[in-house]
Amino acid sequence: MIELSGVSKTYGTAQAPIHALHPTDLKLDEGQVVGLLGFSGAGKSTLLRLVNLLETPSSGRVSLGGQDLTGLTAAELRQARQQVGMIFQQFNLLSSRTALENVAFALEVAGLAASVRRERAREALSAVGLSDKEAAFPAQLSGGQKQRVAIARALAMRPKILLSDEATSALDPHTALSILRLLKQLKRERGMTMVVVTHDIKVASYLCEQSVVLEKGRVVDRIDMGNPQPVSRLGKFFFETARGWTDDTELPQEDA
Ligand SMILES: Nc1ncnc2c1ncn2[C@@H]1O[C@H](COP(=O)(O)OP(=O)(O)O)[C@@H](O)[C@H]1O
Numbered sequence: 673m674i675e676l677s678g679v680s681k682t683y684g685t686a687q688a689p690i691h692a693l694h695p696t697d698l699k700l701d702e703g704q705v706v707g708l709l710g711f712s713g714a715g716k717s718t719l720l721r722l723v724n725l726l727e728t729p730s731s732g733r734v735s736l737g738g739q740d741l742t743g744l745t746a747a748e749l750r751q752a753r754q755q756v757g758m759i760f761q762q763f764n765l766l767s768s769r770t771a772l773e774n775v776a777f778a779l780e781v782a783g784l785a786a787s788v789r790r791e792r793a794r795e796a797l798s799a800v801g802l803s804d805k806e807a808a809f810p811a812q813l814s815g816g817q818k819q820r821v822a823i824a825r826a827l828a829m830r831p832k833i834l835l836s837d838e839a840t841s842a843l844d845p846h847t848a849l850s851i852l853r854l855l856k857q858l859k860r861e862r863g864m865t866m867v868v869v870t871h872d873i874k875v876a877s878y879l880c881e882q883s884v885v886l887e888k889g890r891v892v893d894r895i896d897m898g899n900p901q902p903v904s905r906l907g908k909f910f911f912e913t914a915r916g917w918t919d920d921t922e923l924p925q926e927d928a
């Protein structure tokens with residue numbers, strides 16, 4: 673479903689170039705959920721944005737469902753991206769539009785006919801349990817409800833792939849778990865393929881079959897979450913974190 677081969681990203685800046693991601697492979701079968709774990713600046717968001725070519729890779733190839741995205745025209749790429757939904761830490765809702773209008777607007781941008789937009793938006797809001805909030809504005813919704821609207825917006829195009837960038841990082845643990853349950857339900861009921869960026873090992877343990885640990889733009893660990901045996905210092909640190917920190921917990925990086 674997702675195949676990234678040797679993708680890298682170097683940002684040109686006025687000073688030195690920044691190697692945000694060194695050449696990396698990532699392969700997911702349909703219905704698989706993989707976590708991208710790492711500290712801030714590790715290259716997680718960059719790798720995620722390379723999956724749907726929101727970032728143009730400096731090298732390597734990206735294919736989704738067997739289609740190579742790297743050589744597409746802008747119009748073809750827009751079309752291919754419709755199989756990918758995305759959610760973020762900061763919800764990115766339009767404050768002047770209701771929940772229903774936020775979802776419908778995304779469908780309008782994607783070029784769907786006016787006649788089907790409303791019905792599709794309703795269906796998506798219902799799938800996230802927010803049928804009773806269609807007319808609410810973002811300011812009238814809790815953080816968890818806002819994220820549900822954002823998930824509905826991502827689902828409305830009926831994507832096969834969902835990309836999540838720290839979607840629960842701004843939420844309290846109770847709300848975070850309810851959102852994670854919703855994502856797990858989407859995996860179970862729709863067989864959605866997901867890439868889940870997080871710095872929280874609990875998120876990866878709950879949702880992901882496999883986790884890729886990134887450090888300074890490189891993959892340092894690939895962990896089977898069913899039988900976790902981290903080999904890197906950073907991978908081990910994440911699992912220690914889940915057990916709680918002590919005075920003896922080793923910091924994985926001196927400069928953290
Ligand atoms: N548009 C950009 N221009 C220049 N540098 C960037 C840009 N986006 C990200 N970076 C840099 O690339 C590195 C990886 O960033 P990012 O992928 O956002 O990390 P993470 O999501 O793991 O926190 C960081 O050093 C960041 O500052």
Ligand SMILES: [Mg+2]
Pocket residue numbers: 716717718837
């Ligand atoms: Mg990020």
